[in-house]
Amino acid sequence: MEDRELFPPPEAAAGGTPGPEADLEVPLATRMRPRSLAEVVGQDRHTQPGGILDRIASTGRLPSLVFWGPPGSGKTTLALLLADRAGAELDVHSAVSAGVQDIRRVVEAARARRRLGRRTVLFLDEIHRFNRGQQDALLPHVESGLLILIGATTENPSLEVNSALLSRTRVVALDPLGPEAIGTLLDRALADEARGLGRRRLQLDPGARAALTERTQGDGRVALNALEVAAIGLADGATIDVDGVERALQQPTLLYDRAGDQHYWVISAFIKSIRGSDPDAAVYWLARLLEAGEDPLFVARRLVILAAEDVGLADPGALPIAVAAYQATQAIGMPEATLPLSEAALHLALAPKSNSATRAYGAAATLVRRTGALPVPLHLRNAATARDRQLGFGAGYQYAHDQPEGVVTHPHLPEGLGSEPLYTPGDRGAEVDVATGLRQRRAAGAARRAG
Secondary structure, eight states, X not given: OOOOOSXXXXXXXXXXXXXXXXXXXXXXXXXXXXXXXXXXXXXXXXXXXXXXXXXXXXXXXXXXXXXXXXXXXXXXXHHHHHHHHTTOEEEXXXXXXXXXXXXXXXXXXXXXXXXXXXXEEXXXXXXXXXOHHHXXXXXXXXXXXXXXEEEEESSOHHHHSOHHHHTTSEEEEOOOOOHHHHHHHHHHHHHOTTTSSGGGTOEEOHHHHHHHHHHSXXXXXXHHHHHXXXXXXXXXTOEEOHHHHHHHHSSOOOSOOTTSHHHHHHHHHHHHHHHTTOHHHHHHHHHHHHHTXXXXXXHHHHHHHHIIIIXXXXXXXXXXXXXXXXXXXXXXXXXXXXXXXXXXXXXXXXXXXXXXXXXXXXXXXXXXXXXXXXXXXXGGSOOOSHHHHHTTTTTTOOOGGGSGGGOOOSOOSOTTSOSOXXXXXXXXXXXXXXXXXXXXXXXXXXXXXXX
């Protein structure tokens, strides 16, 4: 089945050939929006024969969907195309500005359409911005089939959409557009005389093309709008060069959301790069965080945790360096804080690694939860009063500084816990010497107790 055109050419809508001013009224990315599923690029696994979107378009039976993908990957376009193919009325709202009252108006309109035999699709952009109450208001109408919901989100819907609502939709994960797909969009825009820049016969320098396909982070909308800006002021037939594209791109918005998936993905990559002793990756992800506007104190706190959790006693100097970086970041702020943060990140990445402190605490916490609040041995209790001394508090306590080699023979754990060690030193960095000394002290203590 051939896709019907959703967006007629500008001349068809205006009744003639569009003038130059028409190109300025609507952004190029909107004018070049695909008019059929066949024109969609970069989502072949869904749109090619056998893919879920191809099957939906072929049957015209549209279920409720959630499109999950990065900016500029085609979420809105696909929603518009599928609603058109299904012959349904489309209500478009953004969860940023819409509320329960807006949903009620959509529901009333949908009921009126249903009496006339027409279906209603509610396209809800940024559905993850709807709170639980707002999502609950949608649920009965989606469940009854009164509304066909198509949500769009850049965030993981499993975390951001109510499970009850999510269970009544099909999640379609979209991919960022690759360089080839971005290139196809650019070529179409340069060639299309009705909707694009084709009447101007502009050329695109190979270097400029590479900048647009590689620096727009898979966002087709950003690439097309940057192309349009770069073309402003050029004579017909001119070449769009690298400098023009660089000026149009300026400082690209990094794909990052301090409250969403990108936040967790990038910080996870940063942490794992340091843990994996890769200084190049560590400073790269640090730059990704800071250049995207992440709170530098958040990064500094992660470095303090990393120093204790992953470097630990293998390099006892790592924690003071991380704490100093945190304090320096507090004192001087950005952009100078990039220097102490970089120094700390590189030091931690290069340091030997040990998680012995983490393992020791985990073992101790497990033991405490299993055995409960066991009594503190009498010899370890402080004897603050005469009555305390009468009860035996402090009796038999050995002052370590008065003992041979500083080793005491009495236990420090509650009675009945045995002698299984909770702390096992690692075999890297400074803990190699720690392990040797600890073995010697434990052996000396056992010998004195046996003697």
